[in-house]
Amino acid sequence: MSDMGLSTLLERMPVSWWEADEGLRIVNCGGGAFHDPGTAQRFVDSLGGTADAAREGAAAEGRSGIDRRQVRFGGRLFDVTSFPGRLAGDGRGGVSGLAVDISALERGRHGYAAFTDFADFAPAAAFIRDAHGRYLWANHAYAHLYGTTPDAVIGSSVTDVDAPEDVATFQTLDRQVLSSGKPVRHTIGYHRPDGSPGRAVGHRFPVAEGGQTCVAGIYIDITDYTLALSRRRAAEEDLQALSEHSGLPCALLSPGGRIRRVSASAAELLRVHVPDLLGRPAHRYLAPADDLAGLRHAWRDLVNRRWRRFQTSAVFLDARGDEWRARVLLTAVSGGSRRARGVWAVLPHHTLPHPPLPPLTAAQLRILTLLSAGHGNNEIAASLRLSRQTLDYHLARLRELLAAPTRLALVSRAYVLGILDPQAWPPRSAVGCRPAGPC
Structure with a gap:
């Protein structure tokens, strides 16, 4: 030139x-x-x-x-x-x-130095070993898995750092990567310094370092995650067994009120197959009642985690059109957000199904509670400030509505049909709801 x-x-x-x-x-x-x-x-x-x-x-x-x-x-x-x-x-x-x-x-050297600093302090455990198992580099997360520092790991052998029962497995994996020249993604088990088992997921791949082909690895420790997942799976299996085999009617509802899980006994009460209930709004199976407004208010408090539990009673409507009243215990399922992840509904007590009854007046409910407490007609009339003629009319109307010919039958039918609360004394109406505990 x-x-x-x-x-x-x-x-x-x-x-x-x-x-x-x-x-x-x-x-x-x-x-x-x-x-x-x-x-x-x-x-x-x-x-x-x-x-x-x-x-x-x-x-x-x-x-x-x-x-x-x-x-x-x-x-x-x-x-x-x-x-x-x-x-x-x-x-x-x-x-x-x-x-x-x-x-x-x-600038390239500065970028490489920045990457080195990033790798040193990254939360994922990373290392580089030569073909003989000697550590050429390890970051802080990798050294932390073994309860030591990177300086103590670098220069040592895999036989010095890892547990004896893990060395053979790690050396075999290294040889596979070096011979194939391809990266491998896998989940491995290892032993911590205290002897407890650990699990990690990541990649192992070949790298060129110092003129030779070495093995590098980067892993995320999933021991705690695996343990939490195992415990959650066991808890779900226990809960599934409890809901299926205890005979207790229960259902898991979404924050929007749709049925996510339901026990066989609850499906039997509603006379609907379990698969046909999943995903459906739960309010479809509630009979029209005066106390639904209180139930909706309680539901909002549960979903927004203002209350942890709520106890109420409600009238349900099955597939044949029959009604039955049940005591309902609603429990919010906590989540990481301000709203509950769901609500468990458990029915510890329920009445027999029966054709829908016309709504009772306040006077009729009061008469039934006084009758069940053992009061005579004169005491009931005086308490409600009714004439005997008016009281006799109400009693006759109640016998007709509840198909009960006597006073004793009238009280019994009131309890069987869920009009009166079977777990309360003095007697009181089953209509109404109340909180069972703060959030």
């Missing part, structure tokens, strides 16, 4: 070359690092008397006088080579030099 061709090539590259006289004044220059001779002159001036010192030292010691160093100029880093004499080699005094812009390489 001619000198002209070489000069044209250098004009397109991030380099600068120059020839300067003994006073370091540029007499010839080129390259693409600087756009004008004035900038090139300032660059040479920034080098100071280095070139003269090199030339004088070389003359005294019989060396070539070549000086190599790195210099920052204008926010960039240059690799500079300067030497005595002109490029033409005509013997005239002066100095020549070549500067290569290596700023991009420096």
